[in-house]
Amino acid sequence: MAAAVAGEEVTNRQVILKRYVTGCPTVEDMEVVTGTLRLAVPPGSPAVLVKNLYLSCDPYMRTRMTRHAVPSFVPDYVPGKVLDNCGVSKVVLSGHPDFKPGDLLWGVTGWEEYTQLIPNPVFRHMINHREFPLSYYTGVLGVPGLTAYAGLFRVAKAKKGEYVFVSAAAGAVGQIVGQLAKLTGCYVVGSAGSDQKVNLLKTKFGFDDAFNYKKELDLNAALKRCFPRGIDVYFENVGGAMLDAVLHNMRHRGRVAVCGQVSQYNLERPDGVDLFRLVGKHIRMEGFRVAEYAGEYRRFEEEMARYLNEGKVVCVEDVAEGIEAAPAALVGLFAGRNVGKQVVVVARE
Amino acid sequence: MAAAVAGEEVTNRQVILKRYVTGCPTVEDMEVVTGTLRLAVPPGSPAVLVKNLYLSCDPYMRTRMTRHAVPSFVPDYVPGKVLDNCGVSKVVLSGHPDFKPGDLLWGVTGWEEYTQLIPNPVFRHMINHREFPLSYYTGVLGVPGLTAYAGLFRVAKAKKGEYVFVSAAAGAVGQIVGQLAKLTGCYVVGSAGSDQKVNLLKTKFGFDDAFNYKKELDLNAALKRCFPRGIDVYFENVGGAMLDAVLHNMRHRGRVAVCGQVSQYNLERPDGVDLFRLVGKHIRMEGFRVAEYAGEYRRFEEEMARYLNEGKVVCVEDVAEGIEAAPAALVGLFAGRNVGKQVVVVARE
Numbered sequence: 202m203a204a205a206v207a208g209e210e211v212t213n214r215q216v217i218l219k220r221y222v223t224g225c226p227t228v229e230d231m232e233v234v235t236g237t238l239r240l241a242v243p244p245g246s247p248a249v250l251v252k253n254l255y256l257s258c259d260p261y262m263r264t265r266m267t268r269h270a271v272p273s274f275v276p277d278y279v280p281g282k283v284l285d286n287c288g289v290s291k292v293v294l295s296g297h298p299d300f301k302p303g304d305l306l307w308g309v310t311g312w313e314e315y316t317q318l319i320p321n322p323v324f325r326h327m328i329n330h331r332e333f334p335l336s337y338y339t340g341v342l343g344v345p346g347l348t349a350y351a352g353l354f355r356v357a358k359a360k361k362g363e364y365v366f367v368s369a370a371a372g373a374v375g376q377i378v379g380q381l382a383k384l385t386g387c388y389v390v391g392s393a394g395s396d397q398k399v400n401l402l403k404t405k406f407g408f409d410d411a412f413n414y415k416k417e418l419d420l421n422a423a424l425k426r427c428f429p430r431g432i433d434v435y436f437e438n439v440g441g442a443m444l445d446a447v448l449h450n451m452r453h454r455g456r457v458a459v460c461g462q463v464s465q466y467n468l469e470r471p472d473g474v475d476l477f478r479l480v481g482k483h484i485r486m487e488g489f490r491v492a493e494y495a496g497e498y499r500r501f502e503e504e505m506a507r508y509l510n511e512g513k514v515v516c517v518e519d520v521a522e523g524i525e526a527a528p529a530a531l532v533g534l535f536a537g538r539n540v541g542k543q544v545v546v547v548a549r550e
Numbered sequence: 551m552a553a554a555v556a557g558e559e560v561t562n563r564q565v566i567l568k569r570y571v572t573g574c575p576t577v578e579d580m581e582v583v584t585g586t587l588r589l590a591v592p593p594g595s596p597a598v599l600v601k602n603l604y605l606s607c608d609p610y611m612r613t614r615m616t617r618h619a620v621p622s623f624v625p626d627y628v629p630g631k632v633l634d635n636c637g638v639s640k641v642v643l644s645g646h647p648d649f650k651p652g653d654l655l656w657g658v659t660g661w662e663e664y665t666q667l668i669p670n671p672v673f674r675h676m677i678n679h680r681e682f683p684l685s686y687y688t689g690v691l692g693v694p695g696l697t698a699y700a701g702l703f704r705v706a707k708a709k710k711g712e713y714v715f716v717s718a719a720a721g722a723v724g725q726i727v728g729q730l731a732k733l734t735g736c737y738v739v740g741s742a743g744s745d746q747k748v749n750l751l752k753t754k755f756g757f758d759d760a761f762n763y764k765k766e767l768d769l770n771a772a773l774k775r776c777f778p779r780g781i782d783v784y785f786e787n788v789g790g791a792m793l794d795a796v797l798h799n800m801r802h803r804g805r806v807a808v809c810g811q812v813s814q815y816n817l818e819r820p821d822g823v824d825l826f827r828l829v830g831k832h833i834r835m836e837g838f839r840v841a842e843y844a845g846e847y848r849r850f851e852e853e854m855a856r857y858l859n860e861g862k863v864v865c866v867e868d869v870a871e872g873i874e875a876a877p878a879a880l881v882g883l884f885a886g887r888n889v890g891k892q893v894v895v896v897a898r899e
């Protein structure tokens with residue numbers, strides 16, 4: 202495709218929310234619509250117009266598809282409007298002094314081909330390491346990577362020699378948590394939802410052990426088998442029965458970094474968890490949002506780029522082709538269809 | 551009654567667990583049996599034989615009346631055996647160099663008239679302030695007082711100007727939490743289960759506001775009314791629906807000190823709580839056991855004695871007469887029948 206020209210009218214396919222979601226999301230809850238857009242930014246505005254290349258699919262997006270009486274930390278999506286989430290984009294037009302056409306950025310953008318946005322200082326970063334696939338900036342070098350780093354070191358304060366458990370361990374965040382914990386000298390076990398993923402954890406990501414939670418009749422027994430001496434740090438991605446079993450297997454002064462609870466997002470009422478277990482072992486359970494650690498991003502980016510260059514961290518992505526594939530890619534997260542970081546390629550340049 | 555004499559045989563009434571409890575405990579789950587005991591300590595042993603004067607009734611005892619597959623932090627009670635918990639006792643005979651007949655102690659003892667025990671360095675304290683009723687050492691000057699102090703200051707780290715919410719606020723721990731938070735310059739609201747208790751919170755304990763949770767159709771709305779700007783610190787005594795509503799009303803970086811969850815102890819399966827709320831506001835939820843803070847007891851005792859002498863802290867006790875009354879007093883906690891700290895007088899000297 203030829204370079205975009207200011208003033209040109211282009212087609213702009215968008216993924217919109219069709220209706221608020223109840224239960225498990227389906228592709229019918231979304232719609233891919235085709236509109237047109239004139240390539241322009243308002244005169245005098247610091248807006249930029251970007252072409253979206255890679256879009257990130259993340260389980261937390263499901264929580265935004267329900268209308269909340271008490272607002273959550275990110276706005277609910279609105280039926281009839283385009284979804285948004287982090288992605289990698291190329292600047293087409295810019296009214297902002299820091300950005301010029303051709304620049305590659307990552308940050309929050311629309312689930313569409315072109316987006317006009319005001320650069321957001323929290324997550325609107327230049328892409329500094331072109332030696333990696335651009336898609337890495339939706340994963341290991343983007344929000345999931347920084348989430349793993351902040352949750353493991355800033356929230357859970359994992360230290361050398363500790364016993365670390367990660368759920369959804371083959372996912373975008375979990376695979377990085379496990380590798381960072383191993384680099385720190387922890388004993389690391391992960392859970393995942395298929396034998397293929399368990400195999401990845403052990404062979405590709407270097408976990409000490411892993412199990413397929415769908416094949417375990419008793420999660421408590423599985424954790425006891427993997428952690429006869431108990432768990433110091435739990436990186437929580439799933440909630441529900443797994444969290445309950447973990448709380449029964451924590452060590453004194455254990456820490457739970459609550460990143461997500463994917464098993465709970467489609468439920469009308471959350472599963473019960475025996476929180477009285479926090480008392481006996483003096484367990485600290487702490488939620489966190491990666492946005493609070495945005496100030497650490499540049500340092501993280503350099504550290505992670507070094508690990509990637511040295512082969513100390515690897516990543517696995519599951520790439521869906523084309524924006525039309527985005528709804529199914531998002532829905533697939535809840536069936537565990539993705540293997541590794543789920544990303545959608547809208548365009549390669 | 552005449553002073554006990556070594557070698558004498560005395561009757562010893564005991565409260566035993568008759569069977570493991572399912573659901574709400576009843577007086578039929580326990581039995582008061584009468585045995586005999588020869589007043590003696592084994593020669594050469596550091597044991598002491600004490601006469602029990604005041605016994606503390608605490609909701610957590612319910613958790614020990616069920617057999618746990620995964621042991622909790624305190625041993626389950628055993629059917630046919632005497633219950634135990636903190637109380638105030640007088641030394642009758644001693645093989646221990648630090649204790650002599652007539653000394654008044656508080657610490658873990660049996661639910662019986664006489665107990666032979668090995669002094670436990672964690673909670674086996676001399677009673678230093680005889681100017682207060684001895685029963686205060688089962689409450690404001692004992693475990694509930696230190697629990698309030700440790701939970702509020704060490705775990706939740708409440709600071710001047712913060713918004714503090716306490717559930718079961720008229721209870722043994724809650725009433726002290728509220729008064730300590732007020733002394734620290736916090737805005738303090740409590741919940742309780744009767745209008746009489748709510749009135750106590752406002753008029754006697756100096757809470758800024760209070761509500762009867764049984765009369766609120768919507769706990770979330772009640773908390774919004776009391777905390778339009780949200781809650782910084784929640785001192786958690788109840789769990790379940792109240793905890794869920796609180797998590798919807800926490801402020802950024804709010805802290806939940808988990809002391810107990812009385813609404814959950816009689817349930818087969820815990821109520822669901824929307825723990826994903828921890829994420830958006832970066833909420834820290836931390837359980838704690840007072841035993842970890844035993845090293846601070848002496849300093850706490852002096853500070854609290856000063857507050858009591860200055861009238862800055864007051865306490866309300868609900869006193870049941872005689873060991874026969876102990877099972878009903880314990881059961882009554884779960885119906886909210888007690889007003890203030892529930893204590894049982896076994897003997898007054």
